[in-house]
Amino acid sequence: MAIAVEKPEKADKVQPAAAAPAARKVSRRMASAAILVAWLVLFVVLRGRQTLTLAAADLTGLHHWLNDVNDTIGANRNSNPLFLYFFNEIRLAIDNLVTFVQSLISQPTGSRPVPQIGWLGVVGLTGYVSWAVGNWRVALLAVAGFTFFGLQGLWQESMDTLALTLSAVFVALLIGIPLGVWAGLSDRFNRIMTPFLDFMQTMPAFVYLAPLTLIFLIGGASAVITTVIYAAPPAIRITAHAIRSVPETTVEAADSLGTTRSQQLLKVLLPMSKRTVVMGVNQTIMAALAMVTIAALIDAPGLGKTVVQALQSLDVGTAFNAGLAIVVMAIVLDRVTTAAAGRAEAARRRSGRLLKWRRPLLVAGGVAVAVLVYLSHTFVWAAEFPGNGTTGSHIASVADTTTLWLQDHLSGLTNALRDAITNGLLNPFQTLLTDSPWWLVGAVLVALGAVLGGWRAGVTAAVCVGLLVGTGLWSDGMTTLASTAVATVLVMLLGAVFGVWMGRSLFVDRLVRPTLDAAQVMPPFVYLVPFLALFGATRFTAIVAAVVYAAPVAIKIIADGVRNVPESTVEAATSAGCNTWQIITKVQLPMARGALTLATNQGLIYVLSMVVVGGLVGAGALGYDVVAGFSQGELYGKGLAAGLAIVLLGVMFDRITQAAARRTRA
Amino acid sequence: MARHWRAGAAGLAVLGLTLTACGGAKVGDTSSAGSKGSGGKCGTFNLAVNPWVGYEADAAVVAYVAQHDLGCTVKKKDLKEEIAWQGFGTGEVDAVLENWGHDDLKKKYITGQKTAVEAGQTGNKGIIGWYVPPWLAKAHPDITDYKNLNKYASEFKTSESGGKGQLLDGDPSYVTNDAALVKNLKLDYKVVYAGSETALIQAFRTAEKNKQWVIGYFYEPQWFLSEVPLVKVNLPKYTTGCDADAAKVACDYPVYDLDKIVSAKFAKSGSPAYDLVKKFNWTNDEQNTVAKYIAVDKMSDEAAARKWVEANRDKVDAWLK
Numbered sequence: 001m002a003i004a005v006e007k008p009e010k011a012d013k014v015q016p017a018a019a020a021p022a023a024r025k026v027s028r029r030m031a032s033a034a035i036l037v038a039w040l041v042l043f044v045v046l047r048g049r050q051t052l053t054l055a056a057a058d059l060t061g062l063h064h065w066l067n068d069v070n071d072t073i074g075a076n077r078n079s080n081p082l083f084l085y086f087f088n089e090i091r092l093a094i095d096n097l098v099t100f101v102q103s104l105i106s107q108p109t110g111s112r113p114v115p116q117i118g119w120l121g122v123v124g125l126t127g128y129v130s131w132a133v134g135n136w137r138v139a140l141l142a143v144a145g146f147t148f149f150g151l152q153g154l155w156q157e158s159m160d161t162l163a164l165t166l167s168a169v170f171v172a173l174l175i176g177i178p179l180g181v182w183a184g185l186s187d188r189f190n191r192i193m194t195p196f197l198d199f200m201q202t203m204p205a206f207v208y209l210a211p212l213t214l215i216f217l218i219g220g221a222s223a224v225i226t227t228v229i230y231a232a233p234p235a236i237r238i239t240a241h242a243i244r245s246v247p248e249t250t251v252e253a254a255d256s257l258g259t260t261r262s263q264q265l266l267k268v269l270l271p272m273s274k275r276t277v278v279m280g281v282n283q284t285i286m287a288a289l290a291m292v293t294i295a296a297l298i299d300a301p302g303l304g305k306t307v308v309q310a311l312q313s314l315d316v317g318t319a320f321n322a323g324l325a326i327v328v329m330a331i332v333l334d335r336v337t338t339a340a341a342g343r344a345e346a347a348r349r350r351s352g353r354l355l356k357w358r359r360p361l362l363v364a365g366g367v368a369v370a371v372l373v374y375l376s377h378t379f380v381w382a383a384e385f386p387g388n389g390t391t392g393s394h395i396a397s398v399a400d401t402t403t404l405w406l407q408d409h410l411s412g413l414t415n416a417l418r419d420a421i422t423n424g425l426l427n428p429f430q431t432l433l434t435d436s437p438w439w440l441v442g443a444v445l446v447a448l449g450a451v452l453g454g455w456r457a458g459v460t461a462a463v464c465v466g467l468l469v470g471t472g473l474w475s476d477g478m479t480t481l482a483s484t485a486v487a488t489v490l491v492m493l494l495g496a497v498f499g500v501w502m503g504r505s506l507f508v509d510r511l512v513r514p515t516l517d518a519a520q521v522m523p524p525f526v527y528l529v530p531f532l533a534l535f536g537a538t539r540f541t542a543i544v545a546a547v548v549y550a551a552p553v554a555i556k557i558i559a560d561g562v563r564n565v566p567e568s569t570v571e572a573a574t575s576a577g578c579n580t581w582q583i584i585t586k587v588q589l590p591m592a593r594g595a596l597t598l599a600t601n602q603g604l605i606y607v608l609s610m611v612v613v614g615g616l617v618g619a620g621a622l623g624y625d626v627v628a629g630f631s632q633g634e635l636y637g638k639g640l641a642a643g644l645a646i647v648l649l650g651v652m653f654d655r656i657t658q659a660a661a662r663r664t665r666a
Numbered sequence: 667m668a669r670h671w672r673a674g675a676a677g678l679a680v681l682g683l684t685l686t687a688c689g690g691a692k693v694g695d696t697s698s699a700g701s702k703g704s705g706g707k708c709g710t711f712n713l714a715v716n717p718w719v720g721y722e723a724d725a726a727v728v729a730y731v732a733q734h735d736l737g738c739t740v741k742k743k744d745l746k747e748e749i750a751w752q753g754f755g756t757g758e759v760d761a762v763l764e765n766w767g768h769d770d771l772k773k774k775y776i777t778g779q780k781t782a783v784e785a786g787q788t789g790n791k792g793i794i795g796w797y798v799p800p801w802l803a804k805a806h807p808d809i810t811d812y813k814n815l816n817k818y819a820s821e822f823k824t825s826e827s828g829g830k831g832q833l834l835d836g837d838p839s840y841v842t843n844d845a846a847l848v849k850n851l852k853l854d855y856k857v858v859y860a861g862s863e864t865a866l867i868q869a870f871r872t873a874e875k876n877k878q879w880v881i882g883y884f885y886e887p888q889w890f891l892s893e894v895p896l897v898k899v900n901l902p903k904y905t906t907g908c909d910a911d912a913a914k915v916a917c918d919y920p921v922y923d924l925d926k927i928v929s930a931k932f933a934k935s936g937s938p939a940y941d942l943v944k945k946f947n948w949t950n951d952e953q954n955t956v957a958k959y960i961a962v963d964k965m966s967d968e969a970a971a972r973k974w975v976e977a978n979r980d981k982v983d984a985w986l987k
Binding site: 075379528539616636 | 719722745749755771841845846912
């Protein structure tokens with residue numbers, strides 16, 4: 001536990017980075033190799049010293065202090081003016097919003113035993129809106145998807161989830177779009193915002209659930225705010241990006257016409273970035289749906305509750321059924337918003353005749369929907385979904401049978417795989433990280449950051465390493481880092497294989513993509529039980545769960561990168577007599593280098609966001625600290641510190657990989 | 667339902683639907699889905715439901731009785747323990763039915779903030795300890811004595827335990843002394859944190875099925891024991907005060923008398939629901955029965971509670987006296 005002051009190794013290892021710019025690429029690789037070799041040598045000499053380990057039940061001063069802060073807030077809740085006049089008002093406003101949306105579609109109000117709009121009205125409304133903002137194909141999908149919820153026997157749960165998601169997305173956009181515009185216009189504000197956004201996206205929700213319920217009470221408001229914290233950043237980031245991407249020349253042209261600043265914003269910047277902003281809305285919806293099971297832990301009604309409750313009795317089938325509803329909802333909302341984003345363009349391409357018909361059709365559709373809504377408000381058969389959800393029990397029993405079969409027939413194979421990767425890759429790497437003195441690992445991280453990403457990245461790494469030591473959880477952080485790194489390597493392997501395959505064939509792309517979507521939005525809680533049966537409560541299970549969640553992103557990005565390699569280049573290589581393997585390794589992958597780095601970056605961040613889930617299945621370390629902090633009052637401070645450590649790891653790797661990406665592109 | 671290619675089609679469809687609708691029942695004009703007998707002097711009863719099936723069983727039965735016999739409007743809130751206790755102060759939670767020790771929370775909310783008060787025992791005995799799957803206890807009967815654990819340590823090795831035997835710990839909800847126990851009893855084991863009840867149950871389930879070696883932290887009452895009757899390992903007997911110093915613990919966990927906690931406001935409210943909570947009391951077997959209905963037979967909370975209440979009317983009537 002002693003903290004050493006010496007830090008001698010750093011200087012001579014940064015040296016090789018300052019090589020001649022002409023041979024920079026080679027020297028960068030060599031410098032990284034030199035750093036790693038030096039690390040290995042020093043590890044052998046210094047193994048087991050100054051490792052800063054902390055036992056599971058031990059706390060540091062910082063952890064105690066954080067506990068005390070939390071207690072003070074709780075104790076002063078009713079007398080503090082900040083609560084009386086600020087937080088309580090926010091809570092009231094959001095609570096009213098949620099209650100209103102719930103009374104419309106999901107919850108009974110007053111003496112009325114059912115919500116104002118029944119299933120028929122909701123289905124009709126969804127189809128109509130999807131058609132109006134998108135096209136008839138997504139409208140059909142939306143109608144089919146929403147009807148499916150009813151057939152699954154999950155109508156009310158789905159509507160509860162939809163009500164919360166819509167409220168959260170509304171609030172997130174209400175805050176996010178103005179902030180995004182501001183961040184798009186002002187570099188300074190953007191720089192201030194970025195760390196906060198990183199924080200909101202990587203801080204595990206388990207850490208702030210308890211304080212949130214203390215501040216905003218148990219109920220709709222807390223559930224919405226939890227979701228907003230995670231879902232607003234994409235809206236802010238993408239809006240800012242959209243504003244920034246408006247061509248300089250357009251803005252200058254408007255300037256020369258003498259427009260004022262507000263005119264410029266409303267008439268030029270916003271309309272021109274509309275398409276990208278809608279993509280931001282799309283990402284916000286996806287992020288909000290990802291929080292469904294987390295919000296269920298503080299009594300948010302809906303599908304998340306069904307998943308969490310089913311898992312208390314390890315009822316995989318029921319959990320899968322509810323998870324499937326979340327997937328369907330995500331796919332419907334994704335396709336509708338994507339269609340909405342592309343609508344303006346599609347409309348321009350379409351013939352004038354259809355456009356002439358559009359307006360009367362919109363009116364007719366509106367009337368039809370109004371009738372449906374009225375029917376569903378008035379008559380029981382249109383208010384409550386008929387039937388008793390037999391499709392749902394079929395899905396559940398099929399899921400049960402399938403998992404049972406997999407568990408019985410694959411466990412030999414999976415155990416061998418687990419042992420091979422754990423012993424061959426994970427254990428040695430983890431030993432290297434946790435048994436080296438902390439300052440050695442810290443120096444290596446800083447040096448690698450500086451070599452790969454430049455001095456700025458090096459400084460960021462140094463700050464993060466310092467703060468990591470400050471959290472008192474260095475050793476746990478290194479254990480988590482080892483698993484994270486192994487998971488990222490696996491993600492990139494999968495990403496390269498499937499990404500290239502999908503990038504080279506549109507057919508494969510169409511076939512695989514829905515599976516990737518499902519893997520991204522299916523709540524991890526659903527597949528944890530079968531994974532536990534296959535791999536046991538181990539770090540490897542956590543790695544597999546993280547790979548399932550993170551690989552789709554990497555695959556999609558790499559597929560995109562490979563597809564963007566100019567046709568002519570590939571043709572030239574083919575005519576030069578290259579075989580397929582050579583084209584992939586010598587042409588397509590090198591030319592998609594930017595996409596590969598981006599995929600690494602996103603893959604790593606997504607893996608890190610699964611650390612807490614990993615803690616639930618045997619990964620221990622930071623993930624377990626967070627989970628335990630959520631469950632036991634005494635460990636709260638430690639859990640918060642572990643959450644901070646995860647954020648720090650995330651920020652460090654994000655900055656290094658981004659800087660490295662900029663350099664490879666340059 | 668928008669048929670955009672022909673407005674007429676939409677109109678026809680609407681007409682058709684309207685016509686068929688004429689025969690349907692209207693919302694609210696029958697007692698089809700009405701909440702019977704709500705109101706009365708009971709009002710709303712906010713019941714915390716902590717996330718394990720045993721508690722779900724407690725809550726199911728109490729909620730059923732409160733609703734049907736007392737006419738309360740019961741609001742069940744699914745919350746972790748810590749957050750449920752917070753709710754006493756903010757008025758969001760009236761009662762917790764099955765509290766496992768949690769001296770830290772008692773200190774904070776009962777003696778400190780005075781927002782909660784004790785409401786007697788649940789009747790359940792909470793037993794915590796180390797368990798092995800039944801096949802193992804049968805094949806090696808001496809394994810249930812902690813003194814023999816070192817003999818078998820190598821059998822419990824896994825990819826996670828670094829050459830030692832693995833002691834699978836960790837539903838993070840409860841305090842565990844296991845790391846200290848392993849050290850103080852000089853056992854050649856390493857504590858590995860499974861991280862959730864789900865992980866623990868699945869580990870034991872797989873172990874029993876495939877005859878694997880697993881030893882781990884577990885507890886009763888628990889519905890899973892009716893599926894796989896795990897066998898408890900005997901640690902040195904618990905004596906009062908032997909766990910006073912957490913670092914030096916070398917004895918078994920105490921048997922917890924699980925108890926009920928209510929908010930101070932609720933206790934003074936004179937609500938009949940409070941009297942019910944105060945008198946509610948049942949045994950581990952009774953809880954296990956209802957938990958089994960829910961977890962194994964997959965009945966809904968309401969159906970499980972109804973089945974039990976109808977079969978045990980005498981017991982329920984005693985709570986209502």
